[in-house]
Amino acid sequence: NAGVTQTPKFRILKIGQSMTLQCTQDMNHNYMYWYRQDPGMGLKLIYYSVGAGITDKGEVPNGYNVSRSTTEDFPLRLELAAPSQTSVYFCASMRGNEQFFGPGTRLTVL
Amino acid sequence: QKEVEQNSGPLSVPEGAIASLNCTYSDRGSQSFFWYRQYSGKSPELIMSIYSNGDKEDGRFTAQLNKASQYVSLLIRDSQPSDSATYLCAVNGLNTGGFKTIFGAGTRLFVKA
Numbered sequence: 644n645a646g647v648t649q650t651p652k653f654r655i656l657k658i659g660q661s662m663t664l665q666c667t668q669d670m671n672h673n674y675m676y677w678y679r680q681d682p683g684m685g686l687k688l689i690y691y692s693v694g695a696g697i698t699d700k701g702e703v704p705n706g707y708n709v710s711r712s713t714t715e716d717f718p719l720r721l722e723l724a725a726p727s728q729t730s731v732y733f734c735a736s737m738r739g740n741e742q743f744f745g746p747g748t749r750l751t752v753l
Numbered sequence: 754q755k756e757v758e759q760n761s762g763p764l765s766v767p768e769g770a771i772a773s774l775n776c777t778y779s780d781r782g783s784q785s786f787f788w789y790r791q792y793s794g795k796s797p798e799l800i801m802s803i804y805s806n807g808d809k810e811d812g813r814f815t816a817q818l819n820k821a822s823q824y825v826s827l828l829i830r831d832s833q834p835s836d837s838a839t840y841l842c843a844v845n846g847l848n849t850g851g852f853k854t855i856f857g858a859g860t861r862l863f864v865k866a
Contacts, residue, residue, distance in 0.1 A: 674852055676854075678856075683761065683858065684858050685757070685841060685856040685857050685858040685859055686797070686841070686856040688853060688854075691852075691853060693852065701853070733796055733797075737852070740785050740787070740802060740845060741787075741799050741802070742789075742797075742799065742854060744796035744797050744798070745796060746795070746796055747795075747796050
């Protein structure tokens with residue numbers, strides 16, 4: 644099993660550009676999450692999904708959108724990138740109470 | 754008040770010593786408690802979970818939970834340089850629907866050889 648995979652690993656965006664962060668898991672988990680982690684800070688929940696077709700906002704959803712058309716994939720969309728969105732983004736899936744994290748995407752918005 | 758609070762550290766201990774990491778939480782309805790370890794530049798990984806008051810031991814790690822005091826701790830015995838990482842305390846509770854995890858900001862641990 645590959646577990647949770649994320650692409651890209653790194654990305655630099657200009658202000659106003661858009662991009663999609665990809666997340667895929669092969670463990671057939673229903674619950675999936677997107678977090679952002681700023682330097683020296685904990686993980687902040689952006690969006691989550693409890694199954695295909697069902698998504699909901701977390702603590703910091705502004706500026707982001709998600710979709711969940713399949714159990715495996717949970718992409719995160721940034722429509723108009725802003726410097727405040729510079730962060731490391733982690734996708735995770737959950738089995739029971741344990742969360743499995745992807746390797747992260749380091750995003751810089753200049 | 755933050756929902757999950759941790760001392761940011763850094764906490765520095767010599768090799769072989771006991772490292773003690775502490776965490777408090779605000780939601781009295783919290784039911785599940787976790788410690789994740791995060792190496793620099795890497796993603797978090799679960800190392801301990803605890804659900805009832807008392808101690809839970811797993812190898813060199815012991816998690817302690819006191820729901821009355823809303824307090825969770827992690828003890829690392831015989832600390833090794835490879836234990837140097839950031840440790841994130843995390844909580845699931847009724848306020849989060851049971852499937853959303855609230856993370857603390859983490860405590861950085863340095864184990865000196």
